[in-house]
Amino acid sequence: MTPLLQVKNVAKMYGARIGCTDVSFDLYPGEVMGIVGESGSGKSTLLNSLAGHLTPDRGEVIFDTRTEGPVDTVTMSEPERRMLSRTDWAFVHQHARDGLRMSVSAGGNIGERLMAVGDRHYGSIRERAADWLGRVEISESRIDDRPSAFSGGMQQRLQIARNLVTGPRLVFMDEPTGGLDVSVQARLLDLLRGLVREMGLSAIIVTHDLAVVRLLADRLMVMKDGHVVENGLTDQVLDDPQHAYTQLLVSSVLQV
Amino acid sequence: MSDYNFAYLDEQTKRMIRRAILKGLAVPGYQVPFASREMPMPYGWGTGGVQVSAATLTPDDTLKVIDQGADDTTNAVSIRKFFEKTAGVETTEETEKASVIQTRHRIPEAELTEDQILVYQVPIPEPLRFLEPRETETRKMHALQEYGLMHVKLYEDISQHGAIATAYAYPVKVEGRYVMDPSPIPKFDNPKMEMAAIQLFGAGREQRIYAVPPYTQVVSLDFEDYPFEASKAEHACDLCGSEHSYLDEVILDDAGNRMFVCSDTDYCRSRREAGHSGRLSEEAA
Ligand SMILES: Nc1ncnc2c1ncn2[C@@H]1O[C@H](COP(=O)(O)OP(=O)(O)O)[C@@H](O)[C@H]1O
Ligand SMILES: [Mg+2]
Ligand SMILES: [Zn+2]
Numbered sequence: 238m239t240p241l242l243q244v245k246n247v248a249k250m251y252g253a254r255i256g257c258t259d260v261s262f263d264l265y266p267g268e269v270m271g272i273v274g275e276s277g278s279g280k281s282t283l284l285n286s287l288a289g290h291l292t293p294d295r296g297e298v299i300f301d302t303r304t305e306g307p308v309d310t311v312t313m314s315e316p317e318r319r320m321l322s323r324t325d326w327a328f329v330h331q332h333a334r335d336g337l338r339m340s341v342s343a344g345g346n347i348g349e350r351l352m353a354v355g356d357r358h359y360g361s362i363r364e365r366a367a368d369w370l371g372r373v374e375i376s377e378s379r380i381d382d383r384p385s386a387f388s389g390g391m392q393q394r395l396q397i398a399r400n401l402v403t404g405p406r407l408v409f410m411d412e413p414t415g416g417l418d419v420s421v422q423a424r425l426l427d428l429l430r431g432l433v434r435e436m437g438l439s440a441i442i443v444t445h446d447l448a449v450v451r452l453l454a455d456r457l458m459v460m461k462d463g464h465v466v467e468n469g470l471t472d473q474v475l476d477d478p479q480h481a482y483t484q485l486l487v488s489s490v491l492q493v
Numbered sequence: 494m495s496d497y498n499f500a501y502l503d504e505q506t507k508r509m510i511r512r513a514i515l516k517g518l519a520v521p522g523y524q525v526p527f528a529s530r531e532m533p534m535p536y537g538w539g540t541g542g543v544q545v546s547a548a549t550l551t552p553d554d555t556l557k558v559i560d561q562g563a564d565d566t567t568n569a570v571s572i573r574k575f576f577e578k579t580a581g582v583e584t585t586e587e588t589e590k591a592s593v594i595q596t597r598h599r600i601p602e603a604e605l606t607e608d609q610i611l612v613y614q615v616p617i618p619e620p621l622r623f624l625e626p627r628e629t630e631t632r633k634m635h636a637l638q639e640y641g642l643m644h645v646k647l648y649e650d651i652s653q654h655g656a657i658a659t660a661y662a663y664p665v666k667v668e669g670r671y672v673m674d675p676s677p678i679p680k681f682d683n684p685k686m687e688m689a690a691i692q693l694f695g696a697g698r699e700q701r702i703y704a705v706p707p708y709t710q711v712v713s714l715d716f717e718d719y720p721f722e723a724s725k726a727e728h729a730c731d732l733c734g735s736e737h738s739y740l741d742e743v744i745l746d747d748a749g750n751r752m753f754v755c756s757d758t759d760y761c762r763s764r765r766e767a768g769h770s771g772r773l774s775e776e777a778a
Binding site for chain 1: 716
């Protein structure tokens, strides 16, 4: 089977400082990869380098496109990459306001990607927006409300709906549960787990919360100082960590 | 006219503006940046349109200036006077006699010809601005034809008002390529933009010029189930009886009596002169 994403030796520097370096892995269709590590370890830099928000200084990010098969997205043209970002890729930001249009209604937020790829039937756009509100457990009656009137958890669920409505094949998520209350986090995690299973989503999830990856990720990469220090099946890495840093990370969680 | 160069601007500036106009005509609907000059009038008075007119006029031209369809508003009068003084060109109120027409907020009712140029005053040239404030991003969206946001705006309209409520500056797609703001004309005028005359758009403060060449396709954006409608008030003109012209509503008295009259004053007058009349013709005469 062809990997959906092949990451080869990706590196991103900020001047002399390492953002992330020497990162390589394959992601297969339907797989969820978790990336964990403490703050400043390079998780967001890596995710943004993979998603095309940052241009890596080295390496390849090869995506299995629908029409041409595996293509290096780092060297593809910007129009192609932007097209990918609104069709086969999705990006869920930690702060919902970075991923939503706050001055546009919930329905308009969900409908934007549909309209971006050429849907020109108001009735069907609205129907799909309503359907997706339901799927992320937001009452359909809120369809014309702006996200500024929503709670943090609802905003995050709306952001997820807005991203998934076009059936992307790869979802990037940066701390999707970060900044939310614990009970709200739990509900969001449940929802995400349901969607991942139901849609067979492939995803790369960045988090500093090991509970998130335990629930969602098939595989895990542990980062420290911009490097991947450990990499394996989630249960294996969490239950039998090999690297001293991972052991520390796991034990600090277990103590809580 | 003596202290000024013809039409106020110096020849080098006019050449620079003409280059922008030609580029605009070559790439219909594309916003061409230009170095807008200080004009002896405030921005709200259509300095962009004035500069385009200045670069377009020749001594043989006949100029007409309209504001909301009327030739006699302060704005129209002062711009007309400005060019009478600085260019010494003939001016007229009759659409058919004009070779250059500068306008704010309307397209004349009379069909324009290949011998005419229509110059629009534009306040905000960027149709994507209201949802995407970043200039770098809107430029990229135009370059890559990422126009989904325009439909988000129309979607919002329908979800809030049950119909597309945008009545002015209704966005269009030009020749299947660039999405363009037609300036704040009523959407009733949008279908007229597929015309024989050259259409030039000048935004002074925002320093942009764009253009629609003759016989260019101009399509108003819409949804399949909410098609574009060039709507107007459901009345005939109370003075000339026209059922096909864009109407202004005029309040007559405190009792709430009102009348509808053509916003294009020259069109209404010429119809009345040709013997047409409306509901209130006697009283108004
Ligand atoms: N825009 C930037 N400019 C300079 N350094 C940055 C920038 N963004 C991140 N860094 C640095 O790169 C390293 C990795 O940061 P980041 O990828 O944000 O880590 P994480 O998401 O794991 O917290 C850190 O040392 C951080 O200070
Ligand atoms: Mg981060
Ligand atoms: Zn009339």
